[in-house]
Amino acid sequence: MLKAQPVWALGAMSGTSLDGVDVAALRTDGVEILDFGPALYRAYSAAERAVIHTALGAWPGAPGVEAAAEVVETAHAEVLSDLLARCPEAELVGFHGQTLAHDPLGLTGAPRTHQAGDGDLLAEVLGRTVVWDFRSSDVELGGQGAPLAPFFHFACATWAGLTAPLVFLNLGGVGNVTFVDPRAAGPEVKGACLAFDTGPANAPINDLMQARLGKGYDEGGALAQAGRVDEAFVERFLNHSYFLKVPPKSLDRNDFAQALSGVEALSDADAAATLTACAAAAVARGFEHFPTAPAAVYVAGGGRLNVALMAELARRLPCAVAPVEDLGLDGDMLEAQAFAYLAVRVARGLPTSGPSTTGVAALVGGGRVSKPQGI
Numbered sequence: 001m002l003k004a005q006p007v008w009a010l011g012a013m014s015g016t017s018l019d020g021v022d023v024a025a026l027r028t029d030g031v032e033i034l035d036f037g038p039a040l041y042r043a044y045s046a047a048e049r050a051v052i053h054t055a056l057g058a059w060p061g062a063p064g065v066e067a068a069a070e071v072v073e074t075a076h077a078e079v080l081s082d083l084l085a086r087c088p089e090a091e092l093v094g095f096h097g098q099t100l101a102h103d104p105l106g107l108t109g110a111p112r113t114h115q116a117g118d119g120d121l122l123a124e125v126l127g128r129t130v131v132w133d134f135r136s137s138d139v140e141l142g143g144q145g146a147p148l149a150p151f152f153h154f155a156c157a158t159w160a161g162l163t164a165p166l167v168f169l170n171l172g173g174v175g176n177v178t179f180v181d182p183r184a185a186g187p188e189v190k191g192a193c194l195a196f197d198t199g200p201a202n203a204p205i206n207d208l209m210q211a212r213l214g215k216g217y218d219e220g221g222a223l224a225q226a227g228r229v230d231e232a233f234v235e236r237f238l239n240h241s242y243f244l245k246v247p248p249k250s251l252d253r254n255d256f257a258q259a260l261s262g263v264e265a266l267s268d269a270d271a272a273a274t275l276t277a278c279a280a281a282a283v284a285r286g287f288e289h290f291p292t293a294p295a296a297v298y299v300a301g302g303g304r305l306n307v308a309l310m311a312e313l314a315r316r317l318p319c320a321v322a323p324v325e326d327l328g329l330d331g332d333m334l335e336a337q338a339f340a341y342l343a344v345r346v347a348r349g350l351p352t353s354g355p356s357t358t359g360v361a362a363l364v365g366g367g368r369v370s371k372p373q374g375i
């Protein structure tokens with residue numbers, strides 16, 4: 001079979017922690033990563049974040065959703081235009097959008113997932129083909145619709161020349177892991193990737209910081225480091241039924257809000273320390289689902305900059321814990337790069353998820369493709 005020519009693509013991710021939009025360029029043929037390109041970050045203002053926050057949990061048509069979508073589209077149009085100026089050769093854009101609600105099990109009706117932001121509109125603004133709505137078809141076919149980064153994680157392991165099983169851990173608002181066996185022939189092969197959301201990560205810490213101290217997050221984990229972990233609280237948290245579920249499994253941002261509400265009784269520092277320990281303990285609990293012990297866990301996402309969280313992970317995990325920078329990867333941009341990679345896979349008709357990453361019945365290539373007028 002003829003190998004497809006590699007292309008440059010841009011990827012954009014607006015994550016559950018609601019801090020802002022990450023965008024990154026990547027050159028790939030949809031299988032191998034050939035080059036990593038420039039990347040940019042565009043923070044949401046406090047006012048923009050508040051508009052999105054108000055719409056969390058809402059489905060299309062509900063009050064507040066249009067306003068949130070407008071914020072998401074404006075921020076993406078700005079930062080993707082800037083990145084396009086630095087990488088004009090980019091042929092297509094992978095646009096994740098902002099998850100407002102995620103119910104793959106159909107607890108609120110039919111199984112569904114909702115990412116705000118219109119890819120048609122962005123295609124017009126950017127003059128490039130935009131791949132978007134990556135999660136819906138997976139959910140419609142019985143999958144969790146998340147996580148979607150695993151096939152990209154497999155490509156990262158290959159790019160880094162790794163040969164032993166390893167784990168990628170993303171510590172965003174929610175935590176998610178991918179167990180990768182780089183000895184497999186490809187990410188879609190049985191046993192190559194096993195992925196699932198581990199539990200809450202930064203989102204509850206951010207919410208605590210906002211409510212108690214008017215700050216967006218616990219910088220460096222300083223507040224958590226000053227506190228004492230309430231281990232009994234952590235034990236109760238681990239009794240949540242989510243941890244008994246066999247993966248694949250995924251979470252909405254606030255699924256643990258109720259289970260973590262008892263933290264209100266603790267002091268600021270003890271609450272931060274305890275929520276941080278819960279995030280790490282949830283990851284450790286996830287290890288029981290891996291087929292073999294990984295050589296190491298490589299951490300991406302903002303949580304890797306939280307010293308208290310990294311220390312809790314090192315204490316609770318049975319293997320080495322290191323930032324993905326140790327592999328030469330960019331831990332701030334891995335998700336944005338993932339959606340650039342996935343956009344090329346969608347454009348080339350390759351699958352983006354499968355039974356061991358989202359639980360979908362068969363391999364699926366999720367994503368709508370919008371072309372600008374005139375192309």
Ligand SMILES: Nc1ncnc2c1ncn2[C@@H]1O[C@H](COP(=O)(O)OP(=O)(O)OP(=O)(O)O)[C@@H](O)[C@H]1O
Nearest residue numbers: 015016017172173174202217219220301302303305
């Ligand atoms: N220097 C830092 N110290 C501590 N925590 C940090 C630091 N920088 C970022 N974070 C945390 O990481 C979060 C952002 O992480 P990231 O951008 O990976 O999440 P996201 O992509 O929004 O979420 P998700 O991966 O769940 O979609 C911030 O909201 C904050 O909680």
Ligand SMILES: CC(=O)N[C@H]1[C@@H]2OC[C@@H](O2)[C@@H](O)[C@@H]1O[C@H](C)C(=O)O
Nearest residue numbers: 016099102146147148149174176335
């Ligand atoms: C529904 C949704 O947006 N899920 C996100 C969220 O943020 C982290 C975790 O929960 C993960 O499942 C997913 O994002 C990453 C990029 C993924 O799909 O791999």
